[in-house]
Amino acid sequence: MTGSPAATSTVVRVRVNGRAIEMLVPVRLTVAELLRDRLGLTGTKVSCEMQVCGVCTVLVDGNPVSSCATLACDLHGSEVLTVEGLARGRDLHPVQEAFMAANALQCGFCTPGLIMMAVALLEDHPGAEPDEIREWMDGNLCRCTGYAPIETAVTVAAARMAATTAPPEGDQ
Ligand code: FES
Ligand code: FES
Missing domain, CATH: 1.10.150.120 ([2Fe-2S]-binding domain)
Structure with a gap:
């Protein structure tokens, strides 16, 4: 690491619940932090932060992922679905x-x-x-x-x- 912004941050382009997101994020930001702290999607919870309890599960390209243990920069080009994205209008999944x-x-x-x-x-x-x-x-x-x-x-x-x-x- 050089200490320059380019060394510690990166741009991530991702779709979250169908919405295109492009954001400069720290390379160590987790998906849970991106969702909860940057995008306000607090439906995804965090507990163990060790990939043990499953409370932070979201879908990335249809596959379940522990958002506490996945880096946001690794989402690049992916489709993320959280609990907020399940309902269709007033119709629940x-x-x-x-x-x-x-x-x-x-x-x-x-x-x-x-x-x-x-x-x-x-x-x-x-x-x-x-x-x-x-x-x-x-x-x-x-x-x-x-x-x-x-x-x-x-x-x-x-x-x-x-x-x-x-x-x-x-x-x-
Ligand atoms: S918070 Fe427990 S698996 Fe992510
Ligand atoms: S931990 Fe309370 S409902 Fe599951």
Whole structure:
């Protein structure tokens, strides 16, 4: 490092929830810091900062990523989706609706990460089975719910998304 601004900062170009962002950022800025502190997207939470708890999960090009452990400069050219980008107007994403219907949250701190993790699975694999869901979600920690309502919510969302993406009868 030379100590010059060019050595410690870089321009990142990225789309966040469909919005094009171009910003000069410190090379050590994390994605969580970019989202929360620079873009005001505080739906993404941070806890362990060690890639252990899953609360900071966002999607980068459709894949779940720990935003606490990913550098913003590594996003360059990517598409980022956070919990704020899921709803379409007043229509919540099926995973969000299922979490509400199943009372799958108490304090809610873990919820955005859990929802983004579930979305990553079900957008690719609607109709995932309960054992697949359990295995996929096991890196996301929740201290309140005991996990059963979360499992119910994701299972219900999986069934609903499978039903809406299934080809019409006769086309199978
Ligand atoms: S805050 Fe990122 S994994 Fe825990
Ligand atoms: S609802 Fe409180 S940590 Fe999960």
